[in-house]
Amino acid sequence: xxxxxxxxxxxxxxxxxxxxxxxxxxxxxxxxxxxxxxxxxxxxxxxxxxxxxxxxxxxxxxxxxxxxxxxxxxxxxxxxxxxxxxxxxxxxxxxxxxxxxxxxxxxxxxxxxxxxxxxxxxxxxxxxxxxxxxxxxxxxxxxxxxxxxxxxxxxxxxxxxxxxxxxxxxxxxxxxxxxxxxxxxxxxxxxxxxxxxxxxxxxxxxxxxxxxxxxxxxxxxxxxxxxxxxxxxxxxxxxxxxxxxxxxxxxxxxxxxxxxxxxxxxxxxxxxxxxxxxxxxxxxxxxxxxxxxxxxxxxxxxxxxxxxxxxxxxxxxxxxxxxxxxxxxxxxxxxxxxxxxxxxxxxxxxxxxxxxxxxxxxxxxxxxxxxxxxxxxxxxxxxxxxxxxxxxxxxxxxxxxxxxxxxxxxxxxxxxxxxxxxxxxxxxxxxxxxxxxxxxxxxx
Ligand code: NDP
Numbered sequence: 001x002x003x004x005x006x007x008x009x010x011x012x013x014x015x016x017x018x019x020x021x022x023x024x025x026x027x028x029x030x031x032x033x034x035x036x037x038x039x040x041x042x043x044x045x046x047x048x049x050x051x052x053x054x055x056x057x058x059x060x061x062x063x064x065x066x067x068x069x070x071x072x073x074x075x076x077x078x079x080x081x082x083x084x085x086x087x088x089x090x091x092x093x094x095x096x097x098x099x100x101x102x103x104x105x106x107x108x109x110x111x112x113x114x115x116x117x118x119x120x121x122x123x124x125x126x127x128x129x130x131x132x133x134x135x136x137x138x139x140x141x142x143x144x145x146x147x148x149x150x151x152x153x154x155x156x157x158x159x160x161x162x163x164x165x166x167x168x169x170x171x172x173x174x175x176x177x178x179x180x181x182x183x184x185x186x187x188x189x190x191x192x193x194x195x196x197x198x199x200x201x202x203x204x205x206x207x208x209x210x211x212x213x214x215x216x217x218x219x220x221x222x223x224x225x226x227x228x229x230x231x232x233x234x235x236x237x238x239x240x241x242x243x244x245x246x247x248x249x250x251x252x253x254x255x256x257x258x259x260x261x262x263x264x265x266x267x268x269x270x271x272x273x274x275x276x277x278x279x280x281x282x283x284x285x286x287x288x289x290x291x292x293x294x295x296x297x298x299x300x301x302x303x304x305x306x307x308x309x310x311x312x313x314x315x316x317x318x319x320x321x322x323x324x325x326x327x328x329x330x331x332x333x334x335x336x337x338x339x340x341x342x343x344x345x346x347x348x349x350x351x352x353x354x355x356x357x358x359x360x361x362x363x364x365x366x367x368x369x370x371x372x373x374x375x376x377x378x379x380x381x382x383x384x385x386x387x388x389x390x391x392x393x394x395x396x397x398x399x400x401x402x403x404x405x406x407x408x409x410x411x412x413x414x415x416x417x418x419x420x421x422x423x424x425x426x427x428x429x430x431x432x433x434x435x436x437x438x439x440x441x442x443x444x
Pocket of ligand 1: 209236237238239240241242260261262263317318319320322342343344345369370372373
């Protein structure tokens, strides 16, 4: 049995009941097979893969808090500090009832390579809780966040571990957690990112994932002989990533004709009206069905369907596994030339394979949506410097980072005879830096 297969088997055996973690390890190691086989003797002697798939530390803790009826509630908190070979642990805190150790480990493992790809000094981690913020009062959110940070603070530090937001953890939750960290430690340090602009947050963080997605897509098209100008783009989702992807696509001269939420989707052949979309989603937090009140000529359909329209470029920005094999077949039949993932894991594995086999340029989320964590790392730098950069300064750094990511993954794919396969390229480019840093630092 080869080294890759041995380690996959080890992970499954040592971590039963963690299917998402198994899946993430399998996907990454399979695409690294060519690099690992080329260095097998050295990596085996160093037990490099065994060390890579074992988190440095997994912290699990009780979070007790009092609800509005006076009853005590108990949740479970997690922080997985996966790998700090290239910088302090960095990754979001997910608050959702589905959270368990296996999901946090899968996200933390992926985060190692995504963070490495940004070229910035950040290691991989992830955390969260099975707490459900939906329907909770402000006071209950404050009670939970305070209790959560009362335990978590022991493991954090600006040079140790710097969490950020994720599903269920937005500016409000980050603010409450930061306040509690400061109260306990007395230290005003950049220990969380996604902070408010009045207390150390960074401009462009809100726009960063969507803008970054377009910067990378523009570069990928350019290097393959196409311009983004006048391209017809299908976007899914209508949340943070989708809205700012649409904004930047329009600024770059493309026409976005779709968006969606979990109830239905809009087709606006004249181009999405971004002001209307922001008013519906950001201001009124309403359903997308209302879009027709602003644009009577647009179509609104219940259910799924974004990928059935004719487009040149598809940008899935909603959720995991939302672009299936059937959708990929529709996209190819309709002449789509590129897919770039704004969401985490939105394309199923068979759909990805179909797109690649049919010559569609495909940018995986690990590279394409890294703009969010890149802007977080820039927030850390500003905090260390005690400075706040202008919007233009952060935006131009973000653009440079995304362009560099594209060239790194493109070069890595070419070096291993997989030119144009950016899935392989992203995993290899992310892995190489971490592997070298781990071996240079001895045994840990
Ligand atoms: P939001 O919660 O702001 O938006 C998600 C959007 O997707 C909402 O419009 C939501 O609709 C829609 N959606 C959810 N489920 C479905 C579904 N089954 N079908 C169609 N639409 C659906 O999240 P973000 O925009 O922040 O994140 C989107 C994705 O991007 C996630 O995978 C996230 O992990 C990833 N990501 C986000 C980053 C960031 O900086 N925000 C960074 C890197 C990755 P509804 O409102 O009806 O639920």
